[in-house]
Amino acid sequence: MYGFLPRLTAPAAAPADEAFSSFARASRLVAAAEPEPSDLGLSHPRLDSNELFEAISQPAADLVANGRLAKVFVDQRDPAHPRVAFVNANFLRNGATPDSAKYHYFFGREVFGVPEELDEFNRVTYFTPGPKRYLAGVVHSYALAGRPPVLGVQFYPQDVIAEEVLRDAVLVIAQQIALPGTSVAFVQTGTQQTTARVASDLAASGIEVLTLDDILGAVTYIPLNQGEAWGYLRIFPTDPDELRPTDIVVLDELPLDLSVVAGVLTRAVQDTNSHVNLKSKERNTPNAVLRDAGPQHPRLAPFADTPVHYVVRGDDFLIEPTTAEVVAAKLAERLDRPVVELGWEPETELRDYDELASGTAAEALAAARRYGSKAANLGFLAHRRVLGRVGQPGTPSARLGYDLTPQGFAVPFQWYADFVAHPPNDCLRTALDDLITREAAGDLAPRELRDLVAVVQDEFLAAEFPAGQLEAIRARVTALDVKKLKVRSSANAEDIPGFDGAGLHDSFSVKTKIADVPGQICAVRDEADGAETKRTVDPRALGCAVKGVYASLWNKRAVEERSFARIDQRSVAMGLAVVPAYDSESDVAANAVVVTRVLNTDAVYGYSLSVQQGNNLVTNPDPGTYSESSIAAFLSDAEPISFTVTRFAKPTASGPALTAPVLANEQLVALVDLTRTVERAYCRAKPGYYPGPCSQVTADNTKPRSLDLEVKVLEDGHFVVKQVREFDGR
Secondary structure, eight states: OOOOOOOOOOOTTTHHHHHHHHHHHHHHOEEEEEEOOOOSSSSSSSSSSSSHHHHHHHHHSSSOSSSSEEEEEEEEESTOOOEEEEEEEEEEEEEOOOOOTTTTTHHHHHHHOOOOOHHHHHHHHOOOOOSSSSEEEEEEEEETTTOOEEEEEEOOOEEEEOOOHHHHHHHHHTTTTTTOOOOEEEEEEEETTOTTHHHHHHHHHTOOOEEEHHHHOOOEEEEEOOOEEEEEESSSSOOGGGOOOEEEEEEEEEESOOOOSSSSESOOOOOOOOOOHHHHTTTTEEEEETTTTTTTTTGGGOOOOOOOEEEEEEEOOEEEEOOOHHHHHHHHHHHHHHHBBBOOOOOOOOEEEEHSSSSSOOOOTHHHHHHOOOHHHHHHHSTTTTTOOOTTSSHHHHHTTTTTTTTOOEOOHHHHHHHHHGGHHHHHHHHHHHHHHHTTTTTOOOHHHHHHHHHHHHHHHOOOOOHHHHHHHHHHHHHHHSSEEEEEEEETTTBTTTTTTTTSOEEEETTTSSOTTTTTOOOOEEEEETHHHHHHHHHHHHHHHHHEEEETTTTTTHHHHHTTTOOOOOGOOEEEEEOOOTTSSEEEEEEEEEEEETTSSSSSSSEEEEEEEEESSSSSOTOOBBBBEEEEESSTSSSOOOEEEEEOOOOSSOOOOSSSSSSSSHHHHHHHHHHHHHHHHHHHHSSTOOOOOGGGGOOOTTTTTTEEEEEETTTTEEEEEEEEEOOOOO
């Protein structure tokens, strides 16, 4: 969409057009938009009517899927006489869209006779501050609340354009634009595209400087996951526990937990990397933000509590009436697939992550069959060919001088099965069988499911450990020599291809000095801890934490998600990933989530980042807070990484949003470099993750799957990579 073409990797002897086409087919680096046929020519020196802009532009699908977008090219080889041309993205030649209508490079060659090879063109156009021979950007129309339309002049997020060069470029492009009723602005897409020295010059010409945070703050509608659904429209429901898979729900803001629903529309902006939003992408649930959504909204109110067809598109949403029969039929279609039985392999040994990492990286990942993916992936991260340990020369941990991933150990599925099968726990087995049998019948009301889950979880918390089991776990904990630790879930229905299970289960903190009392009955409570709301066990003893995690396998939301995914409930099991508390050496300064693709667009090469100040989670944000959302744009390690903030963080419900990034630029660069290391190693260790060469995986914006990496940033500057999982959403 931006028209940026990555460097060619095909043999140099091949003609440029042929080389690019063969490379694109082989590695799928480019996915062009479907053209809207146009009888107009390829190149246009001016935009002097809204009709012309409409005819040569396409619906925007870049960092903000709002309005329309057209590419612009400026030839500055004669600085005294720059030549401006707007690209007709809908131009056809012999019934097909030529590369010159898709990419600035080929457009420049055809229209202006650009002689440079692609590498040199990219260097002088994007990666040189100035003076520049060529300028390559886009003009993007925005419909903003409370003001006339804006046409934003934007450059590629990685463009390192200097301020004075930027000013002159925007002015020369603006001189060729005369769209009635529309103002021209410069929209910053990378934090390096500053305007401190030239903003007044632009303002003197009537050109406003905007950030993407400004744009998103004034956009009424934001599509997060495009698609369609059929269901009953529930506007601001009072009891989320009553929601069903046939409900399309309109919410003020996303709750921490949300049942399986057919579609989502929220008034508040969502965290793009929250567990709820990522689950929506994974199961293709249409999801959008409508800033003025509510019970009285004229496009919503007429359909309250009635069956509707809901469509989320890039430019707008649609709600139209349907019938109860259609809603039922559409749900039946989605559930019309075989039930999947999840297997696991017997294992009786507790193993620390370094033991899991003692073989190959692939063998560490394969331990998921015995310990669950979360625990096995911690072993993978600790492997010497991934992040390694501080004592392993040449590893990232050794280079930084500290372990990037926590110590700890894994508890196998077999121990969960033995816990359930322990003869004194007959009441637990009876409650579990009742829940599974009644849920499989498919006629449970949400409240009935909630009540059955409560009985099962109470039985888990009151159950007994088999002889020697808790003592063996305690011995491993003692060897860690820490005051606090975390017992985390590592289920076989979690972090697996096609079902990441993010946010479905609970983790619990332990104070290691609190002794377990024989026969003690544990409780689970929600407690406020500063900015973060935590689920805790009472008492915070090791045995209660283990029971709490086992019980969370049967959280209502987990049962519902597995049922919707057609997973056999009788085949699920819980492993454990035990780690020292993340703030053992230093307080937590920030939480971060990195998804190894730019979400919601194929137009930008890079990663999506969400960062929150303090210990408030990105994945399960407290009500009234939201994380910083940004894009790390890059192609290769040799090119600069640019960071585009699309929204600054709001760390507390009562406080204001921040006006600067949570992390320093060098921390963000280090975080991206660390993530690229992990993704390449994962690609090498996991056959089927990526079909091409692993050297290209970080730069492929259309790869079939990506990784979701969660990181703690400590006050002392250290990173703690707490987990990595596959993510199938886009």
